Amino acid sequence: MKTTDIEPFFAALKAANPQPNTELEYTTPFELLAAVLLSAQATDVGVNKATRKLFPVAGTPQAVLDLGLERLEGYIKTIGLYRTKARNLLETCRILVERHGGQVPRTREELEALPGVGRKTANVVLNVAFGQPTMAVDTHIFRVGNRTGLAPGKNPLAVEMQLLKRVPPAYAVDSHHWLILLGRYVCQARKPRCWECIVAPWCDYQPKTPPPGVNQKP
Numbered sequence: 001m002k003t004t005d006i007e008p009f010f011a012a013l014k015a016a017n018p019q020p021n022t023e024l025e026y027t028t029p030f031e032l033l034a035a036v037l038l039s040a041q042a043t044d045v046g047v048n049k050a051t052r053k054l055f056p057v058a059g060t061p062q063a064v065l066d067l068g069l070e071r072l073e074g075y076i077k078t079i080g081l082y083r084t085k086a087r088n089l090l091e092t093c094r095i096l097v098e099r100h101g102g103q104v105p106r107t108r109e110e111l112e113a114l115p116g117v118g119r120k121t122a123n124v125v126l127n128v129a130f131g132q133p134t135m136a137v138d139t140h141i142f143r144v145g146n147r148t149g150l151a152p153g154k155n156p157l158a159v160e161m162q163l164l165k166r167v168p169p170a171y172a173v174d175s176h177h178w179l180i181l182l183g184r185y186v187c188q189a190r191k192p193r194c195w196e197c198i199v200a201p202w203c204d205y206q207p208k209t210p211p212p213g214v215n216q217k218p
Contacts, residue, residue: 001149003166005202009150010171012198013178020177022128024048029104029129030096031055033111034064036121037089042080050076061093061102088116106130120156123176133172135163140183141176147187149204 001009023044026032031051039047054075058064064072073086092114096102104125105111111122123136137145137156141163145151151162167175186193194200194208 001202001204006150006166007168009148009199009202010168010175010178012202013182014171014174016198017178017181020174020181022124022177025051027055028059029125030061030102031059032129033092033104033114033117033121033125034089036124037092037116038076038079038085040081040085040116040121046079050079061096064089064093065097085116091115092117104129108134123160127173127176131173133164133169135160135167135176137163138180139189140187141179143189144179144183144187147192147203147205148199 022032024032024035024039025048026035034055035047035051038050054072057075058067058072067075069086069090072090073082076082076086079085095114096104100110106126108119108122108126111117111125112119117125120136120138123134126132127134127136135141137160142153142156142159145153145159145163151159151166153159153162163175163179171178182197182199186197192205192209194203194205195211197203200208
């Protein structure tokens with residue numbers, strides 16, 4: 001993607017969705033951290049179903065600790081890898097209470113020191129909870145970055161570095177939401193829905209996928 005195409009690419013995404021947000025449901029930075037931790041290899045829809053029952057009962061680190069491992073597992077057992085995630089969440093809550101006064105830290109280093117929290121999770125929390133212009137590269141963003149030519153890279157970190165360099169500052173905070181939604185609903189893995197993509201004019205992907213029922217040109 002040419003540098004001159006990047007601004008209109010993001011301008012179109014912003015015009016269509018001026019205030020994007022994560023599809024995970026949360027009300028506090030801790031609930032966001034817990035939801036993102038639980039979302040690894042799981043859908044946001046599935047995580048939300050579980051946290052709608054968990055958070056009213058245990059919406060703080062201390063409340064999760066008070067719940068204990070067995071009861072915590074009972075709330076999240078519908079989520080994949082729930083046993084490992086329950087142990088990680090419980091240990092994370094212990095560290096938050098003992099070292100951070102029950103508050104979610106605001107630095108990448110402190111976040112990544114928490115069990116089950118990697119670079120992507122830390123980036124989500126820093127961006128969504130604290131408004132920092134980080135780029136959490138999941139499978140959707142990795143695909144969109146490469147397919148569109150916006151941020152080609154052989155691994156998530158390479159794509160992240162490209163995005164941090166190429167996304168205009170005016171779009172930096174919200175850009176990862178737009179790219180995730182684009183990848184989740186339009187620029188899908190098996191077949192991109194180019195015929196309904198608002199940023200197709202600036203995308204390098206060729207040949208564009210035609211609407212259903214229209215033959216692809218040879």
